[in-house]
Amino acid sequence: MASTARAMWVWVQESAPPDPAALAAHAAQQRVTEAFVSVPWGGPTPATHQCVAALRARGxxxxxxxxxxxxxxxxDALTWMQRATAAFLFDGVHLDIEPWTRRDWPGREQELLAGLARTVKDVAARTSLPVEVDLSPWIADAHPAAFAEVVRRADAVALMAYRDRAPDILGLSATARQLIGQARKPYRIGVDTLPAAEPRETFADDGRAVLERELAAVAGQLGGDARFAGxxxxDAASWMTLGA
Incomplete structure (x- = not known):
């Protein structure tokens, strides 16, 4: 896994932001090469600046x-992006919109996915930074054309393939990876460490050794895919507290 790029989501909660030094130390220990650091609606806060500075100091x-x-x-996405990037803090923009979590998703799937594609397109058109988007792999199976259109509008994709064993991660993401390959876009495989109602969707109950083993197995299987970006x-907070 040493040669596989690693990223992490970092949610900077205003009420309890991460300790910047501890966050940066974790990134170094876990060989993290990129962090997606949340920025609130109003733009970067002092906590945002501190976390970004600490992470940058670790490369x-x-x-x-x-x-x-x-x-x-x-x-709203444009307004947020312009506020978030105005201080030139960041190397990229990472969108986590997830319209499939809306209560009105059933019956409006095509409309909402088209809206997601349009939003990604609009954000990408208004920034020179690369734009990456979070997508759930099952969307590719249920709505392949709409999934492909969102991918086409982004510079890269983070596939939230939330399973805790490599065969399940690879199986869940198979159609999505195929469509991303056709679009010639890079992708990451995302996994979860937050507690979940369904244990197979997270490593929260497995620990770091199992996480390392399964990520290594995923990377071993995808190492020959030129589009695989790690x-x-x-997220960072739950990963930092994950047991052995």
Whole structure:
């Protein structure tokens, strides 16, 4: 796994932001090369600046992380992106919009996915930074054309293949990886360490040794794919407290 790029989502909660030094030390220990650091609606806060500075000091590339399921319509994504990037803190923009979590998703799937594609297109058109988007792999199976259109509008994709064993991670992401390959876009495989109602969706109950083993197996299987850009772990706080 030493040669496989690693990324992590970092949620900077205003009420309890991460300790910048501990966050940066974790990134170094876990060989993280990129962090998606959340930026609130109003733009970077002192906590944002401190986390970014600490990560950069360890050689970590940092992207502005933000999103809301409502961002498939209107210009909120653009407004957020412009505020987030105004201080030239970041190397990229990472969108976590996830319209499939909306209560009105059933029956509006095509409309909302088209809105997601349009939002990604609009954000990418208004920034010179690369734009990466979070996507759940099952969207590729259920709505392949709409999934492909979102991928086409992004510079890269983080596939939230939330399973805790390599065969399941690879199986869940197979169609998505095929469509991303056809679009010639890079992708990461994302896994989760937050507690979940379904244990097979997270490494929270498995520990770091199992996480390392399964990520190594995934990287071993995908190492020959030129589009494979590494793995990503959600999220930094839960990863830092993950047991052995």
């Amino acid at each position: 970590v590339r940092v992207s502005a992380l933000g999103g809301d399921p409502s961002w498939t319509t209107g210009t 793995v990503a772990v959600h």
